[in-house]
Amino acid sequence: xxxxxxxxxxxxxxxxxxxxxxxSKFATKYVTGSQDAKKDERGAIGDMFEKILKDxxxxxxxxxxxxxxxxxxxxxxxxxxxxxxxxxxxxNGALFTAENDDMVVVKNIEYYSMCEHHMLPFFGTVHVAYLxxxxxxxxxxIPRIIDAFARRLQVQERITQQxxxxxxxxxxxxxxxxxxxxxxxxxxxRGVEKQCSSTVTSAMLGEFRRNSxxxxxxxxxxxxxxx
Numbered sequence: 272x273x274x275x276x277x278x279x280x281x282x283x284x285x286x287x288x289x290x291x292x293x294x295s296k297f298a299t300k301y302v303t304g305s306q307d308a309k310k311d312e313r314g315a316i317g318d319m320f321e322k323i324l325k326d327x328x329x330x331x332x333x334x335x336x337x338x339x340x341x342x343x344x345x346x347x348x349x350x351x352x353x354x355x356x357x358x359x360x361x362x363n364g365a366l367f368t369a370e371n372d373d374m375v376v377v378k379n380i381e382y383y384s385m386c387e388h389h390m391l392p393f394f395g396t397v398h399v400a401y402l403x404x405x406x407x408x409x410x411x412x413i414p415r416i417i418d419a420f421a422r423r424l425q426v427q428e429r430i431t432q433q434x435x436x437x438x439x440x441x442x443x444x445x446x447x448x449x450x451x452x453x454x455x456x457x458x459x460x461r462g463v464e465k466q467c468s469s470t471v472t473s474a475m476l477g478e479f480r481r482n483s484x485x486x487x488x489x490x491x492x493x494x495x496x497x498x
Contacts, residue, residue, distance in 0.1 A: 317344040350385055353422035361416060362441055365409030372445075374485075375407065376400040378493050380414045386457045387424035395453025395469070397431075398493040401438055402445040402478050402485070413438070427453050428472050435474035446477030448489045452497060471497070 320340035324331045331340065378398040386393055397417050420433045435449040450473045459466050478485045 313341040313344050316347060317341050320344060349422070350383075351423055353419045356419040356422070358416065358419060358437060358441070361419060362408070362412055365412050366442070367407050367409070368405060369403060369407045370405070371407065372403055372405075374400050374402055374488065374492075376489065376492050377410060377413050378496050380417055382417050382421040382430075382451075382453075384421040384423070384425045384427075384430060384453075386455060387426060389457040389461070390424065391456040391460060393427060393453045393455040393457070395427075395451060396496065397434065398450045398496060399434065399438065400448040400479070400489045400492070401442060402447075404443060404445050406442055406444070408438075408442055416441075427451055427455075427470055431472040432474045435476050439476050444477065446479040446481075446485065447474075448476070448479040448486065449474045450490075450493060450497075 317340040320343045321331045324336060324339065329336060331337070376398070377400075378396075380397045380399065381394070382397055383392060383394045385391065399413055399417075416437055417430075417434055420430050420437075431449050431451045434451075435447045438444070438447045438449075450471065452469055452471045454469050458464075458468055475486060479489060480486070
């Protein structure tokens with residue numbers, strides 16, 4: 272290659288490298304800027320969490336806690352998102368005509384909630400049954416309905432009843448049965464500190480309340496799932 276052509280080629284390479292630098296710097300700046308923006312995406316709850324950290328004797332400005340108020344607010348809003356959940360939108364028309372009138376059971380549906388007394392988690396499983404009256408529901412809708420009530424400040428007794436009442440209203444079946452078993456951190460981490468305890472609640476509506484044989488059939492079907 273002649274010296275003149277070589278110099279021209281080097282000039283082109285240098286120009287390309289120089290042109291690439293601003294794009295690289297812009298990308299780095301964009302990512303950093305995005306992270307900085309996220310840090311500020313907190314509302315009044317995040318500000319309160321920062322005050323709580325200070326009242327506990329912590330330093331919210333240290334590295335490990337710098338974004339904790341933002342994360343805590345985001346987590347709390349998710350864990351209480353059930354307040355703004357619309358049951359009609361969850362069901363979304365997933366009701367279907369069916370001739371089947373035998374019991375439908377969906378068991379071992381896990382759920383996570385927060386105790387309204389101490390705002391500590393409790394978690395467990397729900398077992399649901401209903402007796403169709405010419406109408407069945409899409410199976411995935413039952414866990415979604417459970418989550419709608421679990422993602423609130425709750426007590427286990429209320430969740431169990433709310434699930435049963437909602438299915439009774441939406442499906443208009445001949446009966447609904449709900450059994451919930453859960454462990455409560457307010458009993459495990461504090462207070463009596465009983466690690467192996469669990470709580471079982473039930474709600475029986477329609478035929479499950481009126482007919483002991485129907486109730487017994489349901490309980491027999493879920494017995495292996497209970498502790």
